Amino acid sequence: MNTCKATIRVLIAHRLYIIIYLVLIGIMMFTISAFQLKSGTEAGDTFVPDKPSVAVVDRDADRGYIAGSLRAYLTPDHELVDVEDQPETLQRAVASNWVDLIVIIPQGYADDMLASVKSGEDTPAVETVTSYRSGAGSMASMSVSGFLSMLRTTLIGGNVTVDAADWATLYGAYAGSSDSGNGQATTSNGSLDMLPEGRIADLGLNDVSEAAERVEAVSRDKAANHAIAVDHSDAPAMQPDAATEAAKGLGVTMKTMLYPLFVAMTVCTALVLGVFNAGETRRRLFASPQRSSLMGVERMATMCMFALIVVVIYLLATVGLMAGAGLDPTRIDPAGAAMTLLAACIYALMTVACGFLLGECGGTGETMANGFANVFGLLILFTSGVAFPLDMMPAPMLAIGRMLPGWWYCAAIDDALGIGTAADSGVSVTGWASSIGIVALFAVTFVCIGLAIGRWRRTRPVPVGTSTTQLAR
DSSP states (O other), rough: OOOHHHHHHHHHHTTIIIIIIIIIHHHHHHHHHHHHHHHHHHHOOOOHHHHHEEEEEESTTGGGGGGHHHHHHHHHSSSOOOOOHHHHHHHHHTTTTSSSEEEEEEEHHHHHHHHHHTTTTTOOOOOOEEEEOHHHHHHHHHHHHHHHHHHHHHHHHHTEEEHHHHHHHHHTOOOOOOEEEEEEEEOOOEEEEEEOOOOOOOOOOHHEEEEEEHHHHHHHOOTSSSOOOOSSSSOOOOOOHHHHHHHHHHHHHHHHHHHHHHHHHHHHHHHHHHHHHHHHHHHHHHHHSSOOHHHHHHHHHHHHHHHHHHHHHHHHHHHHHHHHHOOOOOGHHHHHHHHHHHHHHHHHHHHHHHHHHHHTSOOOHHHHHHHHHHHHHHHHHHHHHHOOOOOOOOHHHHHHHHSHHHHHHHHHHHHTTTTTTTTTTOOOHHHHHHHHHHHHHHHHHHHHHHHHHHHHHHHOOOOOOOOOOOOOO
């Protein structure tokens, strides 16, 4: 009992490491896990893009109904705003990012559209001013260009004429050509050649207005302009049940304790053993009537109990975190939860064993213990699949991870809950037992090496007395 009390006093004396590693770093890891749980519980596979703001400045008095139809065309997917047609106002609207795109229809644009159709030239361009802070304006500019192209195509298609003389002229232009009977010209080898050129009748602003109205009607017609949707008719159910989500929440959160638990217990155990293995304290313990080996067992038992208490606290915090994220912990399979808890306990005992090895090496001060625990702990963290998905890790990191206990701890949780690497195969008691058995082997190996090093050091004692110098006359 006295040994347990002394061990607890040493832990309290080094409480700064408990606060930093278990509390502060634990809170940080829980925060990361909370974001993962929150993102996992947010429902929906629907993408709702932000609507870019567009201002249409009409300087052509809506001739040909171009400006009005353009506004109606942009309304469903864009946010239309009104901007005064003043140079200073337009510059300020773009500079302040109040609008993403300003479309200026210049004076006489309807006449330019008619002239381009009659002459066969490209669609006349409108003036655009795009915000430099966002790419939404460029995307909106593409919509404006698409509307103008459809307007020109509709204007041509609704007013072009081809009569019999045009077909006769085309057929007479090719020797050996014949009419296929379906209004197309084919050469003697039967391949499609070309259609006759049509003629555009005299167009006016009324024709432009009619074409603009047709473009506007087609853009609103859901039968002709289908909306993009995700078809789940032949796909399996994509929404997991509450039990699966709860299992994932428990597994992900319990994995995040991998790093803080390893660092805290390794450092604390090494420092506790370092205090009891100090020269003067060690001599006093050997002089006591109680066997030193029994006192060593009591010290390790105290550290193991402390590690298991920490695991239980982490588990309770995990349950509270899951409840806060909207997950139901009661939906978890009790057997899977029990295997997860047992895996965490064995991993915690492994961290104590690692600290025992470090403490038995002798001469490990606080700086060395912290350095080793942090470096080795980060190596375990980044190769276990907690920090990065396994499919994103290179092959050397995967190979290194399989040689460390953190990988097998995470694999044991996956097999216990049927998540992660075991999502396809489901819960596997055999896989869980083999993975957690490897973690236990790590603990046994650390203890055996620590005992061997400790025995070797005790059979080769170093002088601890103060050396004296004798002066000879």
